Amino acid sequence: MTDSQRLLEQAIEHQRGGRAEAAEWLYRAVLALDVDHAEANHNLGIIEIERGDLDAGLDHVRHALDQAPEVGGYWLTLVEGLLLAGRAAEAAEVMERARGLGLDSPEADALAQRITEAMAATPASAAAPLSSELTMPRPSTADDGSLLLTMDDGVRIHVPNDIDVLPTYLLLEREDWPEPEMALARRLVEPDDLVLDLGAGLGVYTLAMAHAMGQGSGRVLALEPVVESATLLARSLAENALEARVVLLQQAIGGGSDEVEIRVRRAARPHDLGDCFETRTVGALTLDELLADAAWPVGASPSLVRLDLAAGQLPAVLRAGERFFAAYDPLLMLRVAPDCDLGALRQAVETLGYALYRQVDALSALAPCGTAETLDARRRNLFACAPARAERLRARGLMV
Numbered sequence: 001m002t003d004s005q006r007l008l009e010q011a012i013e014h015q016r017g018g019r020a021e022a023a024e025w026l027y028r029a030v031l032a033l034d035v036d037h038a039e040a041n042h043n044l045g046i047i048e049i050e051r052g053d054l055d056a057g058l059d060h061v062r063h064a065l066d067q068a069p070e071v072g073g074y075w076l077t078l079v080e081g082l083l084l085a086g087r088a089a090e091a092a093e094v095m096e097r098a099r100g101l102g103l104d105s106p107e108a109d110a111l112a113q114r115i116t117e118a119m120a121a122t123p124a125s126a127a128a129p130l131s132s133e134l135t136m137p138r139p140s141t142a143d144d145g146s147l148l149l150t151m152d153d154g155v156r157i158h159v160p161n162d163i164d165v166l167p168t169y170l171l172l173e174r175e176d177w178p179e180p181e182m183a184l185a186r187r188l189v190e191p192d193d194l195v196l197d198l199g200a201g202l203g204v205y206t207l208a209m210a211h212a213m214g215q216g217s218g219r220v221l222a223l224e225p226v227v228e229s230a231t232l233l234a235r236s237l238a239e240n241a242l243e244a245r246v247v248l249l250q251q252a253i254g255g256g257s258d259e260v261e262i263r264v265r266r267a268a269r270p271h272d273l274g275d276c277f278e279t280r281t282v283g284a285l286t287l288d289e290l291l292a293d294a295a296w297p298v299g300a301s302p303s304l305v306r307l308d309l310a311a312g313q314l315p316a317v318l319r320a321g322e323r324f325f326a327a328y329d330p331l332l333m334l335r336v337a338p339d340c341d342l343g344a345l346r347q348a349v350e351t352l353g354y355a356l357y358r359q360v361d362a363l364s365a366l367a368p369c370g371t372a373e374t375l376d377a378r379r380r381n382l383f384a385c386a387p388a389r390a391e392r393l394r395a396r397g398l399m400v
Contacts, residue, residue: 004033011026021398024044038064045059155207155240158232185205199252205306207236210245221295225282251283262279301328331393332385334384357385359381
């Protein structure tokens with residue numbers, strides 16, 4: 001039995017058992033080995049359609065049909081997905097093609113009847129959306145002069161109205177945060193989780209993770225010491241009606257001192273060739289102090305802690321969280337620089353009994369970060385966790 005066959009059988013077993021997340025990860029593992037695997041594409045498409053990710057699901061089902069147009073069930077899934085997406089006219093065209101290829105079954109007849117009913121219930125004016133409705137929303141300028149952009153998950157975010165600010169440039173160009181770990185962060189979060197975003201910046205991760213909690217009772221505790229960034233993040237929370245889910249503190253996370261110095265990009269005039277950064281002194285909390293802060297949700301246990309720290313700060317921050325790590329074992333998401341000292345980073349997390357992990361982009365899952373590995377210059381995030389947390393992530397299909 002090949003690796004693809006073994007993974008496919010495991011995925012089908014998980015899917016039949018109602019464990020969609022684990023099944024999805026395994027189907028993606030199959031596709032990492034064989035991107036044209038028809039059954040993996042089809043079954044992954046079903047999972048995506050069932051959770052409401054219609055465009056991605058329809059794309060996978062179409063790819064399955066391209067590889068195996070003789071499989072009638074693939075045609076039925078595509079028609080069903082198009083009906084769920086409210087695209088009855090397109091569903092009718094697909095059904096006509098399938099009939100022409102010989103598709104004839106009670107299931108096909110039932111879908112054909114549903115198409116007829118959907119077409120009859122669709123006003124002519126709604127059958128063909130205006131072209132403007134098919135384009136991505138254009139960025140708009142907010143009352144405070146910031147730029148209001150929409151990310152891939154529908155979250156709206158306030159950013160500086162300055163193309164020279166890197167987050168603004170990236171979000172305008174990509175229409176989402178381009179780090180591959182963003183998709184994983186959205187999957188890591190569960191509806192009732194507590195997540196810490198320490199060094200939240202403009203809030204791309206804060207907003208994405210809070211949004212991913214859906215209708216659950218989860219909370220995000222975000223720390224951002226820079227007043228300009230914290231102000232824009234507060235506006236983004238209001239824009240997305242997330243104020244009740246996210247607690248925002250204008251503080252830095254530190255290693256023991258009440259204050260720390262940080263470098264902040266200052267507003268530069270056009271063609272200003274001088275240093276565009278300034279040093280500010282800001283208030284700071286340790287992890288143990290955060291645990292005792294009034295903002296800490298009573299009885300909550302953090303599942304994920306994102307740390308965006310300047311180089312060299314991590315060991316002190318971890319040491320200042322002795323009570324925090326004695327009480328909890330969250331997954332750590334660590335922002336790293338291209339010149340990160342991997343050995344020093346590993347040593348810092350191993351003092352907690354944690355191991356270091358990296359994302360396998362093709363699987364959107366975590367894998368151990370080998371001792372001999374050199375850091376990919378494009379890699380901006382690594383992860384660390386204790387064995388018990390690793391087992392829970394494996395059970396969810398989020399770690400290999």
